[in-house]
Amino acid sequence: MAAIAFHQAVGTLQSQGYLHNAGFRQEYGNVSVKLISKGFKVDIGLVRRGSYDSGERNFGVIQASTSQSTVFDPVSSPSNNHTNNSRKKSNEAALILVRHGESLWNEKNLFTGCVDVPLSKKGVEEAIEAGKRISNIPVDMIYTSALIRAQMTAMLAMTQHRRKKVPIIMHNESERARAWSQVFSEDTKKQSIPVIAAWQLNERMYGELQGLNKQETADRYGKEQVHEWRRSYDTPPPNGESLEMCAERAVAYFKDHIEPQLLSGKHVMIAAHGNSLRSIIMYLDKLTSQEVISLELSTGIPMLYIFKEGKFIRRGSPVAPSEAGVYAYTRTLAQYRQKLDEMLN
Numbered sequence: 457m458a459a460i461a462f463h464q465a466v467g468t469l470q471s472q473g474y475l476h477n478a479g480f481r482q483e484y485g486n487v488s489v490k491l492i493s494k495g496f497k498v499d500i501g502l503v504r505r506g507s508y509d510s511g512e513r514n515f516g517v518i519q520a521s522t523s524q525s526t527v528f529d530p531v532s533s534p535s536n537n538h539t540n541n542s543r544k545k546s547n548e549a550a551l552i553l554v555r556h557g558e559s560l561w562n563e564k565n566l567f568t569g570c571v572d573v574p575l576s577k578k579g580v581e582e583a584i585e586a587g588k589r590i591s592n593i594p595v596d597m598i599y600t601s602a603l604i605r606a607q608m609t610a611m612l613a614m615t616q617h618r619r620k621k622v623p624i625i626m627h628n629e630s631e632r633a634r635a636w637s638q639v640f641s642e643d644t645k646k647q648s649i650p651v652i653a654a655w656q657l658n659e660r661m662y663g664e665l666q667g668l669n670k671q672e673t674a675d676r677y678g679k680e681q682v683h684e685w686r687r688s689y690d691t692p693p694p695n696g697e698s699l700e701m702c703a704e705r706a707v708a709y710f711k712d713h714i715e716p717q718l719l720s721g722k723h724v725m726i727a728a729h730g731n732s733l734r735s736i737i738m739y740l741d742k743l744t745s746q747e748v749i750s751l752e753l754s755t756g757i758p759m760l761y762i763f764k765e766g767k768f769i770r771r772g773s774p775v776a777p778s779e780a781g782v783y784a785y786t787r788t789l790a791q792y793r794q795k796l797d798e799m800l801n
């Protein structure tokens with residue numbers, strides 16, 4: 457029955473001249489189709505467990521024109537040319553925030569700020585663990601700071617993702633960088649996740665505290681003074697950035713570059729820093745400058761938000777890839793995980 461409905465739907469669209477090429481493949485009890493019309497790809501449906509479900513958005517996708525290369529994309533992704541309609545319908549996107557894993561200077565208890573220090577061994581392990589926790593959550597785009605500890609964290613985390621797309625750092629810093637890093641296969645692009653590195657997401661510039669030991673600084677200037685430098689909203693450390701100054705660039709970047717992606721239905725991960733993320737969380741959770749003082753972020757712990765109808769809904773941290781609460785919350789996430797299970801188990 458299901459297959460008949462499917463063929464009827466495809467046949468109707470073909471006869472109406474909408475389809476240049478179409479196909480399907482039966483796999484794990486699912487039949488799905490990607491229709492290609494003059495190079496414009498539209499997902500039209502999924503036949504699953506006897507029901508034909510047209511016009512929905514979250515489908516396993518079979519690319520008809522290349523029957524050997526199955527393109528599986530259970531949830532909308534930027535490389536999967538969904539119509540604006542389907543984006544609007546989904547109207548929901550996952551936002552993962554993760555502070556980088558422990559760095560070699562975190563390990564030594566040194567103020568780091570914008571000094572570009574790599575992860576420690578523990579930080580590498582934390583990043584991998586973070587990746588396990590988000591391995592069932594869709595990721596279409598990744599934003600990191602320009603600093604290696606955030607980039608290492610994002611890359612290591614993605615080695616654990618079940619979808620196995622390849623994160624690729626975009627080089628838009630010059631015409632040549634852009635030209636020399638082009639990818640010439642649409643299929644390969646579809647199996648990739650663009651990673652955008654932005655200095656605006658860097659750690660707050662810690663001024664003359666950079667490289668100093670935190671304990672020794674507290675011993676020298678007093679615990680209260682150092683706490684004010686580290687946690688207050690508007691007191692900058694000597695010649696450095698206050699959280700307010702850090703927010704001016706980090707939150708502006710979030711609003712200008714990341715929010716539009718979420719609005720269009722793309723699932724985004726941000727790997728950044730204690731203070732650039734504190735400023736973004738202050739914006740997402742509408743915290744006051746008093747409330748943000750007690751906001752502490754651990755290294756390598758992913759935090760999930762759902763962006764829905766223009767609002768950010770805090771979901772906390774997915775403690776394990778199968779944590780029921782995370783998926784129970786939205787249909788999109790539950791469907792994504794279910795598709796991964798069906799395709800990969």
Ligand SMILES: O=C(O)[C@H](O)COP(=O)(O)O
Nearest residue numbers: 566567568569659686730
């Ligand atoms: O830059 C640093 O030293 C840390 O990444 C963040 O430090 P903080 O906890 O002192 O703000």
